[in-house]
Amino acid sequence: MFDLKFIRENPQDFDRALARRGEEAQSATILSMDADHRALLTEAQEAQARRNEASKLIGRAKGQGNEDEAQALMAEVSELKSKIAELEDKERTIGDALTTLLMSLPNALYDDVPEGADEDDNEEVRTWGTPRTFDFEPKEHFDLGEALGGMDFERAAKLSGSRFVILKGEVARLERALGQFMIDLHIREHGYTEVWTPALVREAALLGTGQLPKFGDDAFTTNTDHWLIPTSEVTLTNVHAGEILDEADLPIRMTAHSQCFRAEAGAAGRDTRGMIRQHQFEKVEMVSVTTPEQSDDELDRMTACAEEVLKRLELPYRLMKLCSGDVGFGARRTFDLEVWLPGQGKYREISSCSTCGDFQARRMKTRCRQRGEKQTRFVHTLNGSGLAVGRTLIAVMENYQEADGTIRVPHVLQPYMGGLQVIGTGA
RNA sequence: GGAGUCGUGGCCGAGUGGUUUAAGGCGCACGCCUGGAAAGCGUGUUGGGUGGCAACGCCCUCGAGGGUUCGAAUCCCUCCGACUCCGCCA
Numbered sequence: 001m002f003d004l005k006f007i008r009e010n011p012q013d014f015d016r017a018l019a020r021r022g023e024e025a026q027s028a029t030i031l032s033m034d035a036d037h038r039a040l041l042t043e044a045q046e047a048q049a050r051r052n053e054a055s056k057l058i059g060r061a062k063g064q065g066n067e068d069e070a071q072a073l074m075a076e077v078s079e080l081k082s083k084i085a086e087l088e089d090k091e092r093t094i095g096d097a098l099t100t101l102l103m104s105l106p107n108a109l110y111d112d113v114p115e116g117a118d119e120d121d122n123e124e125v126r127t128w129g130t131p132r133t134f135d136f137e138p139k140e141h142f143d144l145g146e147a148l149g150g151m152d153f154e155r156a157a158k159l160s161g162s163r164f165v166i167l168k169g170e171v172a173r174l175e176r177a178l179g180q181f182m183i184d185l186h187i188r189e190h191g192y193t194e195v196w197t198p199a200l201v202r203e204a205a206l207l208g209t210g211q212l213p214k215f216g217d218d219a220f221t222t223n224t225d226h227w228l229i230p231t232s233e234v235t236l237t238n239v240h241a242g243e244i245l246d247e248a249d250l251p252i253r254m255t256a257h258s259q260c261f262r263a264e265a266g267a268a269g270r271d272t273r274g275m276i277r278q279h280q281f282e283k284v285e286m287v288s289v290t291t292p293e294q295s296d297d298e299l300d301r302m303t304a305c306a307e308e309v310l311k312r313l314e315l316p317y318r319l320m321k322l323c324s325g326d327v328g329f330g331a332r333r334t335f336d337l338e339v340w341l342p343g344q345g346k347y348r349e350i351s352s353c354s355t356c357g358d359f360q361a362r363r364m365k366t367r368c369r370q371r372g373e374k375q376t377r378f379v380h381t382l383n384g385s386g387l388a389v390g391r392t393l394i395a396v397m398e399n400y401q402e403a404d405g406t407i408r409v410p411h412v413l414q415p416y417m418g419g420l421q422v423i424g425t426g427a
Numbered sequence: 428g429g430a431g432u433c434g435u436g437g438c439c440g441a442g443u444g445g446u447u448u449a450a451g452g453c454g455c456a457c458g459c460c461u462g463g464a465a466a467g468c469g470u471g472u473u474g475g476g477u478g479g480c481a482a483c484g485c486c487c488u489c490g491a492g493g494g495u496u497c498g499a500a501u502c503c504c505u506c507c508g509a510c511u512c513c514g515c516c517a
Binding site (some may be wrong): 031036042044046048049051052053054055056057058059060061062070071073074075076077078080081203244316365367374376 | 430445447472473474475477478484485486487492496497498507
């Protein structure tokens with residue numbers, strides 16, 4: 001959410017920021033609403049001040065037994081009362097409208113975010129690793145998985161419909177091993193604290209991170225007014241909502257291995273085969289809460305933490321800097337990691353690391369303060385996948401497949417697989 | 428799910444409709460005192476919004492939101508949360 005003071009002082013910059021997002025200029029509308037709102041506030045507050053003063057005088061007059069004066073004052077306050085109610089009502093109406101409008105606007109992009117319409121305009125920052133050369137036609141993960149008896153989309157559909165999967169045997173174990181490996185790496189070597197959170201949240205949490213009010217169609221709800229989290233970014237970032245943090249405690253780095261749920265309402269027909277795009281999947285998420293000064297370095301650090309997972313798994317990838325048309329609603333700058341999938345012959349997104357600046361902090365009112373200082377300011381928040389577990393499973397299967405349909409187990413995962421070196425030998 | 432108790436500042440805690448300031452304590456910060464410290468004494472100490480060039484004001488905030496009233500921490504309603512007992516349960 002934007003700072004009204006910033007819009008007042010920099011209306012052109014604000015409109016330019018919206019233009020980069022393909023949004024219409026809003027500063028004139030917002031400033032006019034803001035001016036009306038503040039005028040009403042001032043008027044209402046003046047009336048309240050008079051009412052408060054007169055009410056105190058009533059108390060004093062009654063205490064002194066001066067009934068006539070008390071009656072006169074009560075008549076005055078009674079009149080003020082209806083005026084105040086009217087002013088407050090107007091003030092609230094326009095204030096709510098202003099907040100609703102502000103909550104629906106996307107974050108401003110950093111200047112260095114390249115212009116572009118969609119993912120085709122993203123910039124490649126670097127690549128790592130060399131795609132393996134196969135002396136056979138590499139298969140896609142769903143063919144490998146089904147042949148191994150480790151992936152069952154048909155029976156999953158029987159239970160839950162499309163975009164679900166049942167994993168079995170060594171493939172299921174591989175999925176579990178990947179999640180364990182990732183979170184262990186982040187807590188042992190990258191300084192993150194392991195956190196386990198609810199998967200069901202109230203509306204306020206999704207408003208805080210920015211999924212609501214605009215993108216409710218992408219998430220699942222329950223009959224108890226809960227929402228299923230689309231990512232544990234939601235819970236991790238909201239952990240400190242409404243708090244004032246000591247800057248000495250920042251950055252706070254949290255990681256969680258969670259189930260994620262997405263309705264995929266806008267993705268009809270895309271990635272319908274296999275595990276690329278599921279309604280339910282696992283993800284290891286990293287979230288950092290920082291001071292405004294720390295967030296730029298923290299994004300590079302977080303991205304490196306995600307890259308390290310792919311390096312340890314020896315999976316070729318490329319690092320992309322997202323263009324203006326592809327950066328998400330709440331982010332100011334985003335790096336995507338795309339892993340090489342030999343079966344598809346393409347790089348596919350496997351991680352997304354973003355800084356949100358104070359955009360989310362403002363929504364959820366997370367502040368920080370230097371010890372001894374009086375002034376508070378909003379923290380910066382960052383989130384990144386480290387990594388999407390299901391997609392990493394796909395990447396391992398496709399990159400480590402052999403001609404006979406077996407899958408070699410990456411070295412770093414073997415301890416998590418009881419020493420197993422190859423999946424599918426039937427042993 | 429049923430029955431009940433409760434929610435006050437960084438923390439503890441008083442406060443059942445007013446008598447200009449949410450008592451008091453703890454903690455914290457600063458100052459005085461001291462050779463230095465402790466103790467003691469004094470001052471300050473929620474967070475937001477808004478008016479003003481400023482000095483300096485004002486409004487809101489006692490879990491949240493409504494309501495009653497001239498006036499609400501206090502009375503009423505809804506919600507959230509904690510706790511106790513019962514029921515159920517991994």
